[in-house]
Amino acid sequence: MDILEDLNPRQREAVEAVDGPVLVLAGPGSGKTRVLTHRVAYLIRVCGVPPWQIMAVTFTNKAAREMKDRLHHLIGARLGQLTIGTFHAVCARILRREAQHLGVDSSFVIYDDDDQLGLIKQALKELDLDHRTYQPRAIQGAIRQAKQELVDPDSYVPKTYWHEVARRVYARYQKLLRDNNALDFDDLLMVTAQLFRQHQDVLHKYQRRYSHILVDEFQDTNMAQYQLVKLLAGEHHNLFVVGDEDQSIYRWRGADFRNIQRFRRDFPEAKTILLEQNYRSTQTILDAARHVISRNTQRTDKRLWTEKEGGVPITLVEAYDEQEEAEFVVEEISRLVASGDFSPGDHAVMYRTNAQSRVLEEAFMRHGLPYKLVGATRFYQRREVKDLLAYLRLIHNPFDQVSLSRVINVPPRGIGPKTLGWIQSLADRRQVPIYTALQLVKEAAEEQASRSNEEADTPAYRPQMATFSGRGGNALLGFLSLLDSWIAVRDEKRVHELLDRVIQDTGYEAHLRDGTPEGEDRWENVQELRRVAMEYAELPPAEGLASFLEEVALVSDVDNLDEKVDAPTLLTLHAAKGLEFPVVFIVGMEEGLFPHSRSFDDPEAMEEERRLCYVGITRAKERVYLIYTFRRAMYASSEECEPSRFLHDIPQHLIQGPGDLMGRGAPAPIARGPARRQPLPRATSAPGYKPGDRVEHPAFGEGVVISSRPAGDDEELEIAFVGRGIKRILASYVWPCK
């Protein structure tokens, strides 16, 4: 039975526990994906469960894809009969099939965060509410939270007057969604749960269909997701969940790791299996991570162990500021690569906030080294991509008002707020969507034209027409005829051909390529989108458009991480979950940054920061570098920093510092002797510059010193660089010009 062969006893137990509920608590690197895939294969090949009776849900498309890839080796073509996907994708599929029970059309569109925010703003406007008191973002948060707890506007119990207003906005927002035949991300879950609760027959159908349910990253489920799987498994209880409380880092998005406890309570007969053998890291790394996480209260203690005993100590580094921090990282990576032990792609640099990536990027660029950046602005969130997708959504469904108002004046075609407001109010008066209102205007205009010879001045027509005669009206008609011309060919043209037509007819290319480098970047993104569209060229046109739109709605990040490129990866700690690297640098280990200051007054938030640190450290296979700075630029000013409390939790014997570089005593507060305050061994000690001195900088080239002031043991110079303007730079970064 090859399926069980390469599993350790615990993993094997998890795979073989076929009947009833099973909870697998899987530490980092303990092979949970392996357990999941092998269990599916075991169910099919050994227990004879038909593949179509198995549902496996994940949180990310990436996880789903990885699972499919691995399963392909184990079960081959039968893979296609399994239901594997994200919660949202699985729910969307169910909802399209059961649309008749729901008051939505099965062609509903899925709104993302931006669309959602737009609709909330509209709701606020319609209710005549002040957007300063009722900030759209805050309202959005309240609505999302409610939906994740399966609370609809009618059952919403406001805690404060503000929440009462939020409830009203919520109700209005839901109506707007329905008017647009749209669901937002959270609806996919909430509406599915409602469907199951209100239609027992439908629920039974799915309960019978899926005899085995598996859930990955169970600690990240929210209430809605938990209720969903609980409902689905309500009859047979064959629910297999894998999770790790210590890696729960999405509390702020509604994830509730207490679902693990709930699971134990709701399924008391559940078998619990601990996976504690780690196949990733050295013992040193595991020990350090355990010391950090063990200060958390609400957790099951696990003792991770590995056969990779010992290992290199954790390296702790103090840098003068974020520049030097970045410089250290880049140089250390270069050194490790030069030593021959590691290749560039073995390294990851992790940080708490995206803003920290910039300095790092600059350092890599200065050294002429390539790097991979994860996250930042996501592809499908870029303006140009969203614009073009809105056009396509509009072609697919011209009644989608959110998409319509997004693009009706992009590129600018003379339809400003006034004209938009006019057509909107016409639509409201007639109780029709804007698209229909546009058609009414067109009919009226045609009628007027045909009468223009003799009867144009008939009093009955004049007042109605007067309003849209002129620029606004013509612009609207122009837009409508564009849209209609695309709709006319919608079922013949393939997605990328439609895209080309839109770009062509709207002059979108010229709109983007305004001569700036950013414009070129944007145009490049359009090309990328076109490449994605090309992948749907095989399908019949109408189907191609529909599945393209579904796919891009639910696949936000194009998992752009290109495995083939051999370069260091820059990413947030959150983005690092689920990944592993031989060498991990965690930068910005300072109080206020990591842990973030927002967590100071909330013990639960602080525990989450701690878990985040745990996740970061456990990504490493061989080496970990923890770096903090003496001072860091915050917005405009630069502030002195305190080393992160998490550093104190790692026992001294696991740590190695470059000599007395860090005046650090454990376990007491980090002793920072007054001695070491200067930037590190970079250029020889600052010689003392005065205005007029000529200096050279590795990136900016030659410049002239304008002013100088002491900064610690270093000095901060204002330098005018040839063609680069004036920069403030530490003396140790420049060399005197001979």
Added chain:
DNA sequence: CTGGTGACAGTTTTT
């Protein structure tokens, strides 16, 4: 209707 200016706020982000 557009493009410019000033006030204001500013973690993390699976879908």
Added chain:
DNA sequence: CTGTCACCAG
């Protein structure tokens, strides 16, 4: 120091 948004002058 950014980016976003409301507001005002062409």
